Structure formats: structure tokens, C-alpha cells
Amino acid sequence: MGICPPVLPAGRRPRHPALRRFFGLLLLCGWLLCLCVRQPLPARADQTATDPPPVPPETADAAASPDIPWIRQEGLAFAELPLPLRDGPGPRVAVVRLSPDVFDFVLCAVGRGKHPPLTLRQWAQREGLEAAINASMYLPDGVTSTGYLREGSYANNSRLARRFGAFFVAGPDDDALPAATIIDRDEPDWQARLARYRLVIQNYRLISGDGRILWKPGGPRSAISAVGADAEGHILFLHCREPLDAYSFADGLLRLPLRLRAVMYVEGGGQAGLVLRADGLEREFNGRSATEFLPAGSIRAALPNVLGARRRPAAPSPETRENSR
Incomplete structure (x- = not known):
């Protein structure tokens, strides 16, 4: 305060000038x-932050943004990087970068298969996914997403959440459209564009389509899973295991040379996770939670809705097609 x-007491004034x-x-x-x-009040999620201003990628400190040591495969790259926070190196973030030209993005949902929720690793094994991440937060019924969620004729939640401004989309009805991207609610004709895609997942915005951080500093700290899109059209699955507030996470991402165009928050806390099962490259990341201090160790969260990346079958070569005749 x-x-x-x-x-001064009423009716009394000092007489001397x-x-x-x-x-x-x-x-x-x-x-x-x-x-x-x-003191300023903390901002709600998905609202524009004005103090301090975001750091665009092109002006980020070069010393804090070295070249990324990617582990590469066809259509896929993986790295673990320390987040360059304003007060020094922060926790590490796992980054899986995927090419929509090589991978299909699919929704794995218990509401469609009528079976119990599975861990990310179990979903990946069951559905043949090379990478998997939380699709979204979900309601207490353990099935329904907090935001709009559909794939094809299956609608998990057909209502648009007013507070959520980011939509991951994949599978367009026209090859001229991006195979997968993030649509911002502030973009023109965003609703008409959603209708053009097979898969639509709605969540909070962390970084808007024009590179602004939509969260103010402070707020709760937790592990974070997020999905982003970069300037080259790649889709990025992002995970920070150590507790961090959303603004610091987004600010650190913009200071890395990832050329991010938009990022949406998909889950936080002990349920936030990321799994990678590429050829000879397996990683599993789970959010830090109180369960890690139990004698049995960390408990992997079972999730009702998962966003997965499945490698497309290789196109047959001309020689193979000729021999099959």
C-alpha cells in the first residue's frame, strides 16, 4: 500500500507563508x-502484455542465441536448449521441429475410441506416432477439451471458447493452403479458414501471429507444453519440465533463433508432456510434479486427447511402380 x-484538521490552516x-x-x-x-495487476492469459515489451527474434541478444545443435532426420529435428531468460540462463526446453510435408498431424481421443485414457508413450505406440504432445486442457469429465476440438466428423467440443485465441489446424481441403499451421483469432476470415481444415484444436495464445507475447510477467509457475509454428512453415512441439511462468517461457522462446511466428499453450503442470519416437531417437518429457517425490517415482499422466505426428508412407519410386505391373 x-x-x-x-x-490537516478541518477549518485550520497554517498562518505563516x-x-x-x-x-x-x-x-x-x-x-x-x-x-x-x-503495482500493476497481473494480466489474464491471452491478453496483450505491454510492460515490458516482447523481444522480437531479429533483435534478440546474439550472445544468448547461438546456433541450434539440431539432431536431424528427414522432416524432423530435435534439440534441448536452455531458455535465455532476462536474468540469465533458464531451464531447458525440448524442441521437436516437424515438416508438414513429411508428417500428418492427427488427433488421438478417447471419446472416439471408447477406451480409457493413455499416457503419451502409450498413445504413440498404439497409433504409430513419431512425436506426441498434449492436444489441450480438458474438463472434469476427463474427455472434453476446454476449447473447440474436432477432426473430420468427430467433434469432441463444438463450442468456440471466447478466451482462447489460437487454433492449430491440419489437413486442408486445398493443397494451396498450408498443410498445418496456427491460425490467430485476430486474423481476417479466421472462422472461414477453420472450416477448410480436417483437424482444428483451440487453445490459449502464448505468442500471437504477429510475434507479441500475450501474457504479462508473473503468474503461476508450472511445467509447460506448447505447440508453435515458425516462419518456414514447420510445426514445433515444445516442452519445459521445470516450473516457469508463461511470460518468461514465451520471452525465452523469442530469444532463441527458432523464428517462431505463433505459439499456443496446450497444458501445464504434471500432465504436460512430450514424447519423441523417431528412428533411433527416443525421448520422453514429463512435467515436474509432486508425484516425483513418492517412493514409486514419477507417475505418467493418462491423457484423453493427444496431438500426434505420423510419418507419411514413402512414395514408391518409378522403378518400383514399373516392377509391380
């Missing part, structure tokens, strides 16, 4: 002190 300015000037200055200083100590 600020210090309130002094109040010097005393009047003194009390006038004291009153002014008191009001200035009240203004200076006021």
Missing part, C-alpha cells in the same frame, strides 16, 4: 509517493 498524504509552502510540498510528495508504489 502507498503512504497517504497528510491531512513558509508553513503553507512546506505543507503544500509535503502534500505533493505524498501523492507522488502513492502513485509510485502502485
Whole structure:
């Protein structure tokens, strides 16, 4: 709380001019002190942050953004990187970068298969996925996504959430459209564009389509899973295991040379996860939670809705097609 300015008893004023000037200055200083100590209220998710301003990728500190040591395969790249936070190196973030020209993106949902929720690793094994991440947060019924979620004729949640401004989409009805991308609710004709895609997943925005961080500093700290799109059209699955507030996570991502165009939040806490099962490259990341301190160790969360990446079958070569005739 600020210090309130002094109040003189009603009907009494100092008679000497010097005393009047003194009390006038004291009153002014008191009001200035009240203004200076006021603290800004924390911003809600998906609202524009104005203090401090975001750091665009092109102006990020070069010393904090070295070349990324990718482990590469066809259509896929993986790296673990320390987040360059404003006050120094932060926790590590796992990054899986996927090419929509090589991978199909699919929804795995218990509401469609009528079976119990599975862990990310179990989903990946069951559905033949090379990478898998949380599709979205979900309601207490353990099935329904908090935002709009559909794939083809299956609708998990057909209502658009007013607070959520990001939509991951994949499988367009026209090859001229991006095979997978993130549509921002502030973009023109966003609803008409959603109708053109087989898969639509709605979540909170972390970074808008024009590179703004839509979260103010502070807020709860937790492990975070997120999905992003970069300037080259890749889709990125992102995971930070150590607790971090959403603004710091987004700010650190923009300081890395990932050329991110948009990022959406998909889950936080112990349920946030990421699995990679590429050829000879297997990784599993789970959010840090209190269960890790139990004698049995970490418990992997069972999830009702998962976003997965499945490698497309290789097109047969001309020689193979000729021999099959």
C-alpha cells in the first residue's frame, strides 16, 4: 500500500507563508509517493502484455542465441536448449521441429475410441506416432477439451471458447493452403479458414501471429507444453519440465533463433508432456510434479486427447511402380 498524504484538521490552516509552502510540498510528495508504489495487476492469459515489451527474434541478444545443435532426420529435428531468460540462463526446453510435408498431424481421443485414457508413450505406440504432445486442457469429465476440438466428423467440443485465441489446424481441403499451421483469432476470415481444415484444436495464445507475447510477467509457475509454428512453415512441439511462468517461457522462446511466428499453450503442470519416437531417437518429457517425490517415482499422466505426428508412407519410386505391373 502507498503512504497517504497528510491531512490537516478541518477549518485550520497554517498562518505563516513558509508553513503553507512546506505543507503544500509535503502534500505533493505524498501523492507522488502513492502513485509510485502502485503495482500493476497481473494480466489474464491471452491478453496483450505491454510492460515490458516482447523481444522480437531479429533483435534478440546474439550472445544468448547461438546456433541450434539440431539432431536431424528427414522432416524432423530435435534439440534441448536452455531458455535465455532476462536474468540469465533458464531451464531447458525440448524442441521437436516437424515438416508438414513429411508428417500428418492427427488427433488421438478417447471419446472416439471408447477406451480409457493413455499416457503419451502409450498413445504413440498404439497409433504409430513419431512425436506426441498434449492436444489441450480438458474438463472434469476427463474427455472434453476446454476449447473447440474436432477432426473430420468427430467433434469432441463444438463450442468456440471466447478466451482462447489460437487454433492449430491440419489437413486442408486445398493443397494451396498450408498443410498445418496456427491460425490467430485476430486474423481476417479466421472462422472461414477453420472450416477448410480436417483437424482444428483451440487453445490459449502464448505468442500471437504477429510475434507479441500475450501474457504479462508473473503468474503461476508450472511445467509447460506448447505447440508453435515458425516462419518456414514447420510445426514445433515444445516442452519445459521445470516450473516457469508463461511470460518468461514465451520471452525465452523469442530469444532463441527458432523464428517462431505463433505459439499456443496446450497444458501445464504434471500432465504436460512430450514424447519423441523417431528412428533411433527416443525421448520422453514429463512435467515436474509432486508425484516425483513418492517412493514409486514419477507417475505418467493418462491423457484423453493427444496431438500426434505420423510419418507419411514413402512414395514408391518409378522403378518400383514399373516392377509391380
